[in-house]
Amino acid sequence: MRKSQTGWWFIAPATLHLLVFAFVPVAYAAYVSLFRWDILRDERTFVGLDQYQRLMADQAFWGSMGQTFKYALMAVPGGLVAALLVALAVSQPLKGMAWFRTLFYIPAVSSGVAIAMLWIYVYLPERGLINTMLMGLGQPSIDFLNESGWALPALAFMSVWVGLGPRMIIYVAGLMSLPVTVYEAASLDGASGWQKFWRMTMPLLAPTHLFVLVTSTIGAFQTFTPVYMMTNGRPMGSTNLVGYHIYVTAWENFNVSAASAQSFVLLFLLGLVSLAQFRMMRRRLEGYDAS
Amino acid sequence: MEGLPTSSALSRRAVLAAGAALALAGCGPRLVGARTVRYANWGSPGDDSDAMRLVRGLYEDFELSTGVDLRVENIPGSQEYLRKVLLSYVAKSEPDVITLDASSAAIFIENGVLQDLMPFVNGANGVLLEEFFPNVVEIAKRGDALYALPVDFNPVLVYYNRAMFAAAGVPEPRDGWTFEDFRATARALTKGEQYGFEFANWMPGWIMWLWNHGGDVLSPDGRRAQGYLDAEPCVEAVQFLHDLVERDKVAPRLSQAASMGVDLFANARSAMKVSGHWELVGLASAPKVNLDEVGVVSFPTRLENPITVAYEAGLAMGRHARNLEDAWEFIRFFTSEATQMEYQRTGIAICARQAVAEKMATTEVKQAFVRAARTARVPWGARVPKYDQVERIGQDMMDRVMQHGTKPAEALRSAAQQIDEVFRDA
Numbered sequence: 001m002r003k004s005q006t007g008w009w010f011i012a013p014a015t016l017h018l019l020v021f022a023f024v025p026v027a028y029a030a031y032v033s034l035f036r037w038d039i040l041r042d043e044r045t046f047v048g049l050d051q052y053q054r055l056m057a058d059q060a061f062w063g064s065m066g067q068t069f070k071y072a073l074m075a076v077p078g079g080l081v082a083a084l085l086v087a088l089a090v091s092q093p094l095k096g097m098a099w100f101r102t103l104f105y106i107p108a109v110s111s112g113v114a115i116a117m118l119w120i121y122v123y124l125p126e127r128g129l130i131n132t133m134l135m136g137l138g139q140p141s142i143d144f145l146n147e148s149g150w151a152l153p154a155l156a157f158m159s160v161w162v163g164l165g166p167r168m169i170i171y172v173a174g175l176m177s178l179p180v181t182v183y184e185a186a187s188l189d190g191a192s193g194w195q196k197f198w199r200m201t202m203p204l205l206a207p208t209h210l211f212v213l214v215t216s217t218i219g220a221f222q223t224f225t226p227v228y229m230m231t232n233g234r235p236m237g238s239t240n241l242v243g244y245h246i247y248v249t250a251w252e253n254f255n256v257s258a259a260s261a262q263s264f265v266l267l268f269l270l271g272l273v274s275l276a277q278f279r280m281m282r283r284r285l286e287g288y289d290a291s
Numbered sequence: 292m293e294g295l296p297t298s299s300a301l302s303r304r305a306v307l308a309a310g311a312a313l314a315l316a317g318c319g320p321r322l323v324g325a326r327t328v329r330y331a332n333w334g335s336p337g338d339d340s341d342a343m344r345l346v347r348g349l350y351e352d353f354e355l356s357t358g359v360d361l362r363v364e365n366i367p368g369s370q371e372y373l374r375k376v377l378l379s380y381v382a383k384s385e386p387d388v389i390t391l392d393a394s395s396a397a398i399f400i401e402n403g404v405l406q407d408l409m410p411f412v413n414g415a416n417g418v419l420l421e422e423f424f425p426n427v428v429e430i431a432k433r434g435d436a437l438y439a440l441p442v443d444f445n446p447v448l449v450y451y452n453r454a455m456f457a458a459a460g461v462p463e464p465r466d467g468w469t470f471e472d473f474r475a476t477a478r479a480l481t482k483g484e485q486y487g488f489e490f491a492n493w494m495p496g497w498i499m500w501l502w503n504h505g506g507d508v509l510s511p512d513g514r515r516a517q518g519y520l521d522a523e524p525c526v527e528a529v530q531f532l533h534d535l536v537e538r539d540k541v542a543p544r545l546s547q548a549a550s551m552g553v554d555l556f557a558n559a560r561s562a563m564k565v566s567g568h569w570e571l572v573g574l575a576s577a578p579k580v581n582l583d584e585v586g587v588v589s590f591p592t593r594l595e596n597p598i599t600v601a602y603e604a605g606l607a608m609g610r611h612a613r614n615l616e617d618a619w620e621f622i623r624f625f626t627s628e629a630t631q632m633e634y635q636r637t638g639i640a641i642c643a644r645q646a647v648a649e650k651m652a653t654t655e656v657k658q659a660f661v662r663a664a665r666t667a668r669v670p671w672g673a674r675v676p677k678y679d680q681v682e683r684i685g686q687d688m689m690d691r692v693m694q695h696g697t698k699p700a701e702a703l704r705s706a707a708q709q710i711d712e713v714f715r716d717a
Contacts, residue, residue: 251374
């Protein structure tokens with residue numbers, strides 16, 4: 001009894017923190033979404049699910065959701081492939097690999113704002129790093145952040161770079177946990193390097209793929225800092241990702257009720273996407289088991 | 292031993308007391324005394340420019356002459372400023388004195404964020420409103436109430452490089468010129484890597500093209516955009532701007548201008564641009580333009596008289612201001628003739644006091660700004676609380692036309708619809 005009481009005391013601070021800073025705000029946001037609430041005039045009217053109904057016809061919100069899907073489709077697979085390749089490289093038993101892992105991880109511990117500032121310079125027309133290289137190759141300069149066809153891929157590319165470190169570390173952990181004996185047996189059976197990678201490493205890493213896929217997708221849907229710092233949703237709404245759109249609704253348009261409703265719709269859709277990803281991976285795992 | 296604290300208990304108390312003192316003195320908020328005025332202004336807290344040093348000197352003068360402790364809260368970024376001040380109002384802790392931008396004045400005024408200053412203006416320690424430009428005072432007026440005392444303002448005009456005009460043998464433009472005059476002038480000045488004009492997609496800078504073409508963004512009561520923004524005069528004006536870039540090629544595309552990586556006008560790469568009085572500050576140290584060779588002229592127009600805008604800044608008092616008398620004392624001090632004679636040396640804007648504006652207008656260019664100031668229009672943001680959303684939609688509309696090749700009529704129709712949806716939701 002005393003033991004369990006001690007355990008409760010230990011988890012009390014974290015539980016309290018979670019309650020106060022996560023559960024209570026989420027519950028309060030749900031409550032706010034049921035009102036038409038003018039925070040500047042402090043006038044509120046209970047409207048039930050009216051905010052959600054209006055949201056169904058809100059073109060700007062669904063437009064931002066569409067852009068976010070596009071962004072996720074660019075950033076997540078790209079991020080997974082890049083992280084896996086780097087993880088494979090830094091898992092080689094070579095000298096100095098620990099340094100490389102550290103180097104790749106540095107962006108993850110840097111400030112999001114500082115990173116966004118850095119990438120503004122990388123993408124600068126004419127004088128930016130990428131344009132200097134392009135012009136060196138005789139190509140015209142591209143205004144990456146102000147051309148509607150380029151701005152979203154530019155943000156997605158940056159997110160691949162930023163997320164590389166954490167994803168790589170997870171993949172490295174996954175690779176290290178793979179059973180060596182299976183590989184030895186495969187070598188004895190004459191399996192090539194590619195066969196070992198494709199038929200053994202990839203399936204054995206399935207739980208890691210799933211974890212990275214789900215967390216990266218959630219992260220892509222929560223993207224805010226680069227949009228706020230680099231594009232403000234422009235040009236032509238091409239980078240108006242849903243996280244930023246919710247922020248603008250709440251704190252630029254001061255419509256906190258609509259923003260709360262938008263957050264819950266996003267939560268619901270993310271839940272669906274994550275569920276679909278779980279099911280898809282489980283089916284694939286079962287397929288591997290059967291084969 | 293009983294009754295006497297042990298050494299360990301003593302040291303523990305000492306540490307706790309020291310910690311509390313540190314928290315109060317250094318880490319916690321400074322305690323606000325009776326004679327303290329909190330003042331919110333734009334700008335970076337770390338700004339150490341000459342202009343900022345001059346302003347800080349004025350703040351010190353105020354503190355020395357009144358004994359009031361002035362706590363200046365500089366907030367960088369106009370959107371961030373707006374948000375922070377409004378949210379501090381929601382928390383009933385807004386600063387006593389607030390710098391109010393005419394472009395976003397309506398959201399403050401219409402939501403009751405500010406105090407009516409008229410009791411102070413007419414009080415024993417008041418000011419004479421007749422000494423200010425009447426159209427500028429009007430910006431923060433609602434009936435008999437006045438919600439901000441104007442400090443200064445910026446009309447927006449067409450800048451031109453006289454040396455480039457002379458070199459091309461093109462006569463300098465004069466007030467009352469037409470859209471076709473402008474096109475012909477820009478054409479004559481475009482050659483090689485030099486452009487006649489530089490267009491920027493900044494709605495506060497291009498709305499005057501619509502006005503001078505007989506159009507407007509909103510209905511006169513500011514409640515709808517359909518029938519106005521999508522009407523023929525606006526479509527023609529936007530088509531005109533589009534043609535300058537795409538058909539006449541007298542102005543670079545937005546992406547081309549950005550890729551050049553320099554201020555085209557300041558580098559003598561474009562002969563004309565649209566800007567406010569603030570432009571003169573940068574031009575004073577422009578690499579390839581001599582300030583003496585810069586001229587300004589009103590917008591080309593098809594109306595009887597050209598129209599410009601008054602982007603004004605004033606001082607207002609928060610509704611929950613605690614120290615009303617001292618807050619008013621600061622507003623009075625800062626808008627006084629003596630202070631303004633010093634403050635306007637920064638050269639960013641035109642003083643809202645007519646006498647000071649005239650005294651400071653020492654060059655032809657500055658005199659042209661003062662002339663334009665007398666008829667400058669109240670910006671929509673001073674009348675329509677949701678106008679920042681209108682500007683976002685307008686900017687997107689222009690991007691569609693300029694970068695995506697959308698027909699102006701279609702882009703304007705869609706923008707007008709979106710704006711009316713914003714108003715309907717409100």
